[in-house]
Amino acid sequence: MKRTTFRMAQRPLADDIRLKLGTLSPAERRVARVLLAAYPSAGFETVSAIAERAGVSAPTVLRFVGRLGFTGFPDFQGALRRELDARNASPISLYETAGEPSSTDSADGLISRTSELLSAALVKTLAEVPPHDLRSAVALLSDRKRRITLLGGRFTHLLAQYLGLHLMQLRRDVRFLPDRDVERTAALAALSRRDVVVVFDYRRYEETNLAVARLTQESGGKVIVFTDTWLSPATTHAEVVLSSRVDSPSPYDSLVPTLAVIEAIVAGLVGTLGTDAHEHMKHSEDVARRINLV
Template identity: 70%
Template sequence: MASGVLADEIRNKLGDLSPAERKVARVLLAGYPSAGFETVAVVAERAGVSAPTVIRFVNRLGYRGFPDFQTALRRELDERNASPLSLYEATDYGREGDEGTDSSSLIERGSRVFGDAVARTLAELPPHDLHHAVRLLSDRKRRITLGGGRFTHLLAQYLGLHLMQLRDDVRFLPDRDVERTALLADLARRDVLVVFDYRRYEEDKVAMAQLAKERGGKVMLFTDSWLSPVSAHAEVVMPSHVTAPSPYDSLVPTLAVIETVVAGVITALGDDAHSRMRHGEETATRIGLY
């Protein structure tokens, strides 16, 4: 499955397209994103349609013409590959004379940016995926394995630590190669692999997701709005906006999604969650943690 904002736009339009336009859509999705940078003539030939049909297709997506569509595709790829350094340099963060450096302005800006990102993320969260995520994570017959990336391993740990208080069979991907290999080699049908993967996506996450799927397990993905390539193998995809008042992608909206999922798992587990939490509290008190 092609991953990306434009790919989603194309898939969402499939039901509204003519049979000829649908052929164009399938050619672009099958070779996404590289097919979108071919000429109109090449796309038309591959789809077995006329050049005007290709133009009508991109018009239906809201673009003035094929160059306009390619510009949007190029912008998407730039955004997918953006790094904190490239965002810093492109937007002049922190330069002398930059507005909003005093405390009150920073608070106002943070409130606006984070509030909007969280609101948009939750408003656009697919209800089916949220329901499926809760169902998988609350199924006590399943074993849950969580892993993240350079920064997002913190999110994997945050979700995992909550799940450990609610149910058993929850674990994290080990850092050491031998332990990680042993765990992945043991994946089976009862496993749910929860992956956190955000732009500048990590290749090992795709390989692990593919492995889990081949073994009959389920893959759950938390990612950004551009969608990690892991989405091609995921049963559940939970996208978040990552807009921040700094060059770094924000993890705040994803945190809101995680806490929404945790609330759903607590409700789904009911008395079992309550018993597990009480037993955990009693154990922690007995060994002097609380």
């Protein structure tokens, strides 16, 4: 029986660089920060250009890529190109790469393959969530002085709505970024230091999400980005980045691991908000009852 496979999500080189920062020499750290500051485009510059920008020698750049496990600079750039190919993949390109799926897969085989892929993706995602970022997300979203705005993409607007509806039951000042141009412009023009904007942005990343993240940071607000392992460009402007694996038995990226991260955050919010969340829920239930919604 033919078994169709789709590309697995790999950790981006940016993550490897961040993880090694503490083990690098001061000169190598300067190279790492140059690459991270303009990731991934900086990685396609010449060795001499990177060395000049970092204020180090060319051999230092080569030692740095060796620390990442590459045999040379062309090897490093080749890995970066493969990462960009995966980062820009669409469902149709993944479908064509894998070949036509079999119509003879048994239900048992499909369930087994789905269980294997999603279980592994879920375990890896939760293991790779930085505790600091998770704590920061809960702290920002539970701060009752802040206003929360959420937005997503083609499919991930569903996740934004899922998190947002939970937030609305637990606290005040939660909204979704409006779709209509005048309302959206007004909401973004009113951004200030009290705002937290939650962005869901997965590959093929959307320019609108990047622009909103940039505007939020410029206004003094905080940005939380949920993204995949290749990292949305919006992460450049983020206070908190929560990445998830997207491995799937189909050419469509799975949102299951991200949903698990959201569930963890909701649990953290319930614990942090405590009796305030309980009182807010009771008040909401009372209002819903009075207008015959429950």
